[in-house]
Each structure stands twice: as C-alpha cells, then as structure tokens.
Amino acid sequence: xxxxxxxxxxxxxxxxxxxxxxxxxxxxxxxxxxxxxxxxxxxxxxxxxxxxxxxxxxxxxxxxxxxxxxxxxxxxxxxxxxxxxxxxxxxxxxxxxxxxxxxxxxxxxxxxxxxxxxxxxxxxxxxxxxxxxxxxxxxxxxxxxxxxxxxxxxxxxxxxxxxxxxxxxxxxxxxxxxxxxxxxxxxxxxxxxxxxxxxxxxxxxxx
Amino acid sequence: xxxxxxxxxxxxxxxxxxxxxxxxxxxxxxxxxxxxxxxxxxxxxxxxxxxxxxxxxxxxxxxxxxxxxxxxxxxxxxxxxxxxxxxxxxxxxxxxxxxxxxxxxxxxxxxxxxxxxxxxxxxxxxxxxxxxxxxxxxxxxxxxxxxxxxxxxxxxxxxxxxxxxxxxxxxxxxxxxxxxxxxxxxxxxxxxxxxxxxxxxxxxxxx
Amino acid sequence: xxxxxxxxxxxxxxxxxxxxxxxxxxxxxxxxxxxxxxxxxxxxxxxxxxxxxxxxxxxxxxxxxxxxxxxxxxxxxxxxxxxxxxxxxxxxxxxxxxxxxxxxxxxxxxxxxxxxxxxxxxxxxxxxxxxxxxxxxxxxxxxxxxxxxxxxxxxxxxxxxxxxxxxxxxxxxxxxxxxxxxxxxxxxxxxxxxxxxxxxxxxxxxx
Amino acid sequence: xxxxxxxxxxxxxxxxxxxxxxxxxxxxxxxxxxxxxxxxxxxxxxxxxxxxxxxxxxxxxxxxxxxxxxxxxxxxxxxxxxxxxxxxxxxxxxxxxxxxxxxxxxxxxxxxxxxxxxxxxxxxxxxxxxxxxxxxxxxxxxxxxxxxxxxxxxxxxxxxxxxxxxxxxxxxxxxxxxxxxxxxxxxxxxxxxxxxxxxxxxxxxxx
DNA sequence: AATGAATGAGTTTTCATTCAT
DNA sequence: TATGAATGAAAACTCATTCAT
Numbered sequence: 101x102x103x104x105x106x107x108x109x110x111x112x113x114x115x116x117x118x119x120x121x122x123x124x125x126x127x128x129x130x131x132x133x134x135x136x137x138x139x140x141x142x143x144x145x146x147x148x149x150x151x152x153x154x155x156x157x158x159x160x161x162x163x164x165x166x167x168x169x170x171x172x173x174x175x176x177x178x179x180x181x182x183x184x185x186x187x188x189x190x191x192x193x194x195x196x197x198x199x200x201x202x203x204x205x206x207x208x209x210x211x212x213x214x215x216x217x218x219x220x221x222x223x224x225x226x227x228x229x230x231x232x233x234x235x236x237x238x239x240x241x242x243x244x245x246x247x248x249x250x251x252x253x254x255x256x257x258x259x260x261x262x263x264x265x266x267x268x269x270x271x272x273x274x275x276x277x278x279x280x281x282x283x284x285x286x287x288x289x290x291x292x293x294x295x296x297x298x299x300x301x302x303x304x305x306x307x
Numbered sequence: 308x309x310x311x312x313x314x315x316x317x318x319x320x321x322x323x324x325x326x327x328x329x330x331x332x333x334x335x336x337x338x339x340x341x342x343x344x345x346x347x348x349x350x351x352x353x354x355x356x357x358x359x360x361x362x363x364x365x366x367x368x369x370x371x372x373x374x375x376x377x378x379x380x381x382x383x384x385x386x387x388x389x390x391x392x393x394x395x396x397x398x399x400x401x402x403x404x405x406x407x408x409x410x411x412x413x414x415x416x417x418x419x420x421x422x423x424x425x426x427x428x429x430x431x432x433x434x435x436x437x438x439x440x441x442x443x444x445x446x447x448x449x450x451x452x453x454x455x456x457x458x459x460x461x462x463x464x465x466x467x468x469x470x471x472x473x474x475x476x477x478x479x480x481x482x483x484x485x486x487x488x489x490x491x492x493x494x495x496x497x498x499x500x501x502x503x504x505x506x507x508x509x510x511x512x513x514x
Numbered sequence: 515x516x517x518x519x520x521x522x523x524x525x526x527x528x529x530x531x532x533x534x535x536x537x538x539x540x541x542x543x544x545x546x547x548x549x550x551x552x553x554x555x556x557x558x559x560x561x562x563x564x565x566x567x568x569x570x571x572x573x574x575x576x577x578x579x580x581x582x583x584x585x586x587x588x589x590x591x592x593x594x595x596x597x598x599x600x601x602x603x604x605x606x607x608x609x610x611x612x613x614x615x616x617x618x619x620x621x622x623x624x625x626x627x628x629x630x631x632x633x634x635x636x637x638x639x640x641x642x643x644x645x646x647x648x649x650x651x652x653x654x655x656x657x658x659x660x661x662x663x664x665x666x667x668x669x670x671x672x673x674x675x676x677x678x679x680x681x682x683x684x685x686x687x688x689x690x691x692x693x694x695x696x697x698x699x700x701x702x703x704x705x706x707x708x709x710x711x712x713x714x715x716x717x718x719x720x721x
Numbered sequence: 722x723x724x725x726x727x728x729x730x731x732x733x734x735x736x737x738x739x740x741x742x743x744x745x746x747x748x749x750x751x752x753x754x755x756x757x758x759x760x761x762x763x764x765x766x767x768x769x770x771x772x773x774x775x776x777x778x779x780x781x782x783x784x785x786x787x788x789x790x791x792x793x794x795x796x797x798x799x800x801x802x803x804x805x806x807x808x809x810x811x812x813x814x815x816x817x818x819x820x821x822x823x824x825x826x827x828x829x830x831x832x833x834x835x836x837x838x839x840x841x842x843x844x845x846x847x848x849x850x851x852x853x854x855x856x857x858x859x860x861x862x863x864x865x866x867x868x869x870x871x872x873x874x875x876x877x878x879x880x881x882x883x884x885x886x887x888x889x890x891x892x893x894x895x896x897x898x899x900x901x902x903x904x905x906x907x908x909x910x911x912x913x914x915x916x917x918x919x920x921x922x923x924x925x926x927x928x
Numbered sequence: 929a930a931t932g933a934a935t936g937a938g939t940t941t942t943c944a945t946t947c948a949t
Numbered sequence: 950t951a952t953g954a955a956t957g958a959a960a961a962c963t964c965a966t967t968c969a970t
Binding site: 141142143153154156157162163 | 942943944945946947
C-alpha cells in the first residue's frame with residue numbers, strides 16, 4: 101500500500117511521487133518558517149500543501165523522514181549556490197570570501213529555508229535519526245572547511261592557526277546570519293556580507 | 308494551590324521552597340542536556356529530581372516559568388563568571404580576550420547548562436512569553452558587546468569595522484563552543500579558548 | 515487535525531461530519547442530564563457516544579464550542595416548537611398562553627435538553643466565552659418578552675405593570691418547569707401548563 | 722487528629738472550632754461570589770480566609786460538607802430575615818407580600834450569599850450528598866409555601882388554583898432576583914419587590 | 929490546631945499515525 | 950494514490966486531600 105520503507109533512500113520513485121514529495125517538503129518549509137517547528141503539525145503542513153494529512157504519512161513513513169528530507173533539500177540547494185560562488189577562485193582567501201558572501205546572500209534570498217533547517221536542527225534532538233543525520237551533515241561541512249583552511253596554510257596563504265577552531269567559528273558566524281537579518285529587516289545585505297568576509301580574512305591571512 | 312501567583316518574581320519565598328525550586332531547575336537542566344528540550348517532559352524532569360510531576364507545577368505555575376528560571380539561573384551564573392574575567396582589563400583587546408576565554412572555560416565546566424539554554428532559546432520560538440524574554444536577553448548581550456566595540460574604536464584601539472556584525476559573529480562563535488566540546492570530548496580547552504581569542508583579536512585590532 | 519478552525523460557524527461541512535457532530539451533541543445532552551455538567555467529562559460523553567474522547571476534540575476545537583453548540587441546538591429546537599404555538603395568536607393574552615403552554619409541553623417532551631442547557635448556563639459562569647454567549651442569549655429572550663408586554667400594554671390589553679419584572683418572572687417560572695417535572699414524574703403536564711398560564715394571565719390582564 | 726467524622730451534624734464543637742468553621746464558610750461565600758464555583762478551589766478560599774488550605778479539610782472532612790454548610794448557613798440567615806417579615810401578618814395575602822418583598826430585599830442586601838447558594842445548587846449535581854440535601858431543602862421550602870397557599874384557599878382568601886404550581890412559580894420568580902439585580906445594578910429594589918408582589922397577589926387572590 | 933509541601937487522580941488538548949473508503 | 954475520520958498515547962495543568970512537622 102505504501103511505497104515501502106526504503107532504506108537505501110534513493111530507490112526508484114515515480115515522477116509523480118517525486119513531485120508530491122517535493123510539494124510536501126516545500127510546504128513543510130513554509131509552515132515551519134511561518135509558525136515554528138513546534139506548531140508545524142501534519143495538518144498545518146497539509147493545509148498549506150493543499151492535500152490531506154494522511155498523504156504525508158503515505159509519502160514519508162515517519163515524521164523524521166520528512167524533516168530529514170527538508171534538510172537534505174535545503175542543503176543541496178545551498179551547496180549548489182555556494183559551489184557556483186566558490187569554484188574557480190584564484191586564491192584560498194578569495195574562496196573564503198566567496199563562501200561567506202555566498203552564504204549571506206543565500207540567507208537573504210531564502211529566509212524560509214534557513215529558518216526551517218535551523219529550527220529542525222535545534223528541535224531534532226528528540227528525533228534520533230534526524231539528529232544523527234544532521235550531525236553528520238554538519239560534521240562533513242565542517243571537515244571540508246577545515247580541509248580548505250589546512251590547504252591554505254600549506255599553500256602559505258594562511259597564517260598558522262587551528263583549522264578546526266577557525267572552521268567552527270566561521271560556520272557559527274555564517275549560521276547566525278538568518279536570525280540577524282530577520283531581527284533587523286532593513287540590514288544592507290551586501291555590506292553585511294562584506295564585513296563578515298573582512299573579519300575572517302583578517303583572522304586567517306598571513307600577517 | 309501554588310505558593311501564590313508571584314508577579315514581582317522576587318517575592319519572599321521560604322527556604323525550603325527556594326531549595327525545591329533550585330532542585331527542580333537543576334533537574335530540568337540535566338534532563339534537557341540528556342534527552343533534549345522536546346522530550347524533557349515534567350515526568351522526565353520529575354523522575355530525575357526524585358519527585359512527583361505535580362510538584363513542578365506546584366512550584367512553577369507554567370512550564371514557561373520553569374524554563375525562564377533555567378535561563379535566568381544559567382545567565383546569572385555565567386555573568387558572574389565572566390565579570391570576574393573581564394573587569395579590570397587594561398585594554399579593550401584584553402577585555403575581549405577575557406570575555407572569549409572566560410566563556411570557553413565556562414562552557415567546559417558547565418556543559419549541561421549551556422546545552423540547556425541553547426535548546427530552550429531555540430525551542431522557545433513557539434512559547435510566546437519565553438521567546439520574548441530570551442530575545443530581549445540576547446539583544447541586551449549583543450548590544451553590550453556592540454558598545455564595547457564602538458568604545459574600542461573611539462579609543463583608537465580597534466580598526467573601523469561594523470560593530471554589530473562583529474558582535475553577532477563573536478557571540479555566534481562563542482555559542483558554538485559547547486556543541487564543539489561535546490562533539491570532541493578530548494579537546495584542549497585552553498588551547499581552544501586561546502585560538503578563538505586570537506581569531507577575533509586579529510579581526511578587531513588596528514592593522 | 516481539526517476540520518478547520520471555522521470562524522464563520524456555518525462553513526460547509528461534510529454530511530458525515532455533520533452527523534458526528536450531531537451525535538456528539540446528543541451524547542453531551544444525555545451525559546449532562548444523567549451525571550451533571552461538572553462530571554460530564556469528554557471521557558463520559560465519548561463513552562455514551564461510543565467513540566473515543568479524542569474525536570470530540572477533533573470535531574469541536576474547544577470544550578466551550580461543544581457546550582455552545584448544545585445550547586444553540588436546544589434553543590433552535592425550542593424556538594421552532596414555540597413559534598408554531600405562538601404565531602397567529604389573536605391577542606397578546608393568547609400569545610402569552612401559547613408561549614407558556616408551549617414551553618411546558620416542550621419541557622415534558624425534552625427533559626434532558628432542558629436540564630442540559632440549564633446546567634451549562636449555570637456552570638458557564640467560569641467559561642468566559644460561553645458565559646457571554648449564554649448571557650446574550652438570555653438577554654435577547656428576555657428583551658423580546660419585555661417588548662411583547664409593552665406592546666400588549668400599548669394595545670390596552672394588559673394592565674400597567676413593569677414589563678421587565680414580569681418578563682423575568684415569567685421566564686423564571688417557565689424555566690423551573692423541567693426540575694419540577696423531573697422531581698414529580700407523574701405530573702399532569704397539560705394541567706400544569708394550564709395553571710401556569712392562568713397565573714400570568716391574571717397577573718397581566720387589565721382588571 | 723481530625724474532629725471526627727460527625728454524622729449527627731450538630732455534635733458538640735468547641736467555640737474556637739465553631740468560629741473557624743464560620744470563618745471558612747464566610748470565605749467560601751465571598752470566593753464563590755467573586756470567582757465562581759468552578760474556580761473556588763480550597764487554595765482560593767483559604768487565601769481569602771487568611772488560613773492554609775489544609776485547615777479547611779481539617780474542619781470539613783469533604784469538600785461537599787463545606788458546601789452543604791454554606792447552604793445551611795445562608796438558608797438559616799434567610800429564614801430568620803423572612804420570618805421577621807412574615808409572621809404576624811393579618812392575612813395570607815399580606816404574608817405572601819411579606820415573603821416576596823422580604824426575599825427581594827434580602828437579595829439586595831446579601832448578594833454574595835445568594836450567588837453562592839445558586840452556584841452551589843447548580844453545580845452540586847455531582848456532589849451526591851450536597852445534591853440530596855439541597856433538594857430536600859428546596860422540597861421543604863416548596864412544601865411550606867404550598868401549605869400556605871392551601872390554607873389561604875381554605876380560608877377563602879385565595880382563588881382555586883393548584884398550590885404546587887403556584888409555589889414553584891413564586892419560588893422561581895424570587896430566585897431569579899439576584900441575577901437580575903446583578904445584571905442591572907441600578908434597579909430600584911423597593912419598586913422591584915413591589916411589582917413582584919403585585920404579580921402574585923393578582924395571581925392568587927379571589928377575583 | 930495549624931501549616932503548607934507533596935501527591936495522584938483526573939481534566940482538556942494535541943497530534944502522528946492508521947485505516948476504511 | 951488519495952482522503953479525512955478516527956484512534957490512542959502523551960502532554961501540561963488543576964486540585965482535593967494527605968501528612969510530617
């Protein structure tokens with residue numbers, strides 16, 4: 101009756117099913133952004149998607165799976181946006197700037213997505229599976245950033261600092277952006293991005 | 308039924324009552340740290356405190372009040388620890404170092420407290436009253452930090468950056484510490500604190 | 515979760531939903547009549563309706579809404595019954611008789627309904643919204659009766675009395691009927707109705 | 722430990738105990754009048770009496786007993802006031818007038834008492850014992866009134882009506898007074914009493 | 929006699945999930 | 950595939966009553 105409890109995640113799915121899942125994920129994002137994770141019940145999400153609550157369970161065996169898919173979707177979208185900004189950079193410094201500025205602009209353009217994933221990440225402590233997944237996701241992103249710093253140091257472009265601490269700090273500073281933009285709606289996004297990039301450029305560059 | 312609906316918060320409370328409240332707050336902290344805010348029901352908290360769930364409501368009229376008291380307690384404790392570290396600094400740079408290092412060490416010594424307040428702050432988005440309170444708390448802390456940066460600039464000690472962006476970033480980087488220390492238990496705390504302070508010292512100082 | 519938070523009350527409702535709501539209202543009436551408002555918990559009502567307690571909340575967002583619907587249902591049913599008796603009366607005296615006799619007969623035929631609404635009206639003192647509604651309902655009924663008396667006086671059919679006091683008294687005397695019929699099951703209803711009508715006919719008529 | 726579960730009600734009680742009971746009863750009356758029966762918890766009553774909640778249970782084994790005592794107290798007080806007004810009347814008509822006018826004036830002078838007993842009577846459906854007692858109380862009052870009407874008829878002073886119906890109606894009309902006086906605070910009490918007495922004088926008197 | 933902290937049973941309400949259609 | 954009525958387990962909160970002091 102249901103499309104089976106797929107363990108391998110990316111099993112074959114019909115076009116129409118994929119479309120429904122996408123629609124539900126999108127509705128989940130706007131719902132969470134609008135009324136908060138705690139109040140984002142299936143009824144609320146279904147209402148916004150224009151479908152019945154039962155259909156959500158039909159497509160996502162557990163609530164956790166839907167939330168995981170939301171995070172996956174947003175992360176993919178962000179990755180894509182950031183890769184475009186970062187790749188082809190001439191220097192590690194430029195790559196870092198590109199990453200930071202790209203992130204900030206992405207935040208400004210997709211506020212609902214960012215609010216959604218931050219709320220899920222915070223609340224997901226109870227949803228074991230989602231929690232694990234989110235942590236892994238985060239760990240990977242952090243590791244990549246750490247690697248970039250290490251490479252920049254080996255290339256002699258960055259000073260000698262602890263790459264891990266720097267990675268954690270940059271990540272945290274970037275992730276603080278959505279809340280700040282939300283708290284101060286009039287903020288000049290480009291200036292904000294620039295200032296944030298300046299901060300970490302000064303922090304990493306060889307004297 | 309309850310020991311009076313206290314509006315002015317700091318009404319006279321018997322010694323025994325104060326002790327119970329403290330015990331409940333402590334139990335709430337370890338419960339949230341252990342199983343997460345979402346699962347931290349009164350039953351769970353009461354189990355850990357060795358009391359009946361009803362007693363929590365007896366001492367805290369609403370769930371929100373308990374959570375607010377948790378935040379208040381932790382913030383007070385942290386403020387005390389940080390003030391000791393910061394006051395009497397000879398320079399703004401030293402004050403910033405003191406703040407950052409103090410925060411990191413506090414995190415290392417009180418991991419549960421930090422996890423608890425971050426979870427409450429994140430989850431409280433739905434609980435109107437607590438949300439407001441947490442946001443005000445945060446806004447105040449941010450504003451103070453911003454002021455410090457502005458003063459440092461006026462004193463010619465800091466370079467010309469946007470104080471708000473810097474405050475947000477420092478705060479975010481500091482608040483990322485508990486999760487990092489939890490994720491990597493073996494971390495050398497002093498080194499971590501030092502590195503984090505270095506990052507922002509380089510970011511703020513006049514070239 | 516619920517079939518929408520209807521504000522306009524008379525939104526479109528599926529046949530099956532309407533049926534369930536009716537069933538629940540009916541169960542609420544017999545429950546209140548049987549064990550009293552104070553003990554008429556959802557568990558009790560659901561048991562009598564042969565459904566689960568959660569289903570009541572599913573159809574009525576708040577307890578108050580269910581109670582309001584009970585009153586609305588009974589009032590409508592009673593209005594219908596009384597209108598048939600009253601309209602087309604040749605004189606004000608006849609209209610008053612029709613009203614009183616109609617009311618008494620309605621009480622005899624629907625004892626549970628009358629008990630239920632009187633209990634709700636009395637208990638609703640605490641339930642703010644229901645209270646307001648019930649009071650308005652009552653005030654309207656009283657005002658209509660008062661108007662009738664005034665018109666009868668202007669028409670020269672009634673003597674010169676305070677219409678308000680008379681309205682309050684007639685209403686009270688009528689509303690005392692269900693309890694009396696319940697306390698004395700063997701009562702001759704027609705005779706009772708007749709006697710009650712006599713009382714107020716003598717009280718209002720021009721000497 | 723407790724003053725024993727007295728079944729015979731009027732067992733020997735120390736002066737101090739009697740005083741406490743009176744104080745608690747008085748507090749219960751004002752509490753119910755102020756916040757309604759449903760919200761009149763022991764904590765609320767105790768607060769108003771300036772004692773601890775436990776002491777109420779100490780003096781009244783069950784909640785029901787307290788409520789029963791409230792009714793008893795008010796009824797006694799009212800009886801006393803009415804007897805003074807009624808006794809020594811020259812005619813049955815005069816006695817009826819005295820009763821009605823006395824009741825109305827008592828309502829105006831003791832609004833809290835009347836509100837309290839009406840709320841308890843309505844809510845007491847759940848409290849088996851109190852319910853029974855209140856019903857007996859009411860039945861007695863009704864029977865006395867009925868007797869008076871019968872005697873008046875035998876004396877040739879009243880017309881030939883059903884004494885029971887008349888008794889129920891007079892009682893109901895009188896009991897509607899407190900709500901009316903509350904709903905319309907400016908009401909001229911003496912005029913109200915007069916009008917009400919007029920109504921029933923016309924209803925009972927021999928043409 | 930009196931306190932008031934503590935309990936535990938009961939309430940309404942919420943909601944993911946199930947299932948007959 | 951899709952619906953949406955229905956369930957059942959869990960939550961926070963209320964409060965008469967108990968009991969150690």
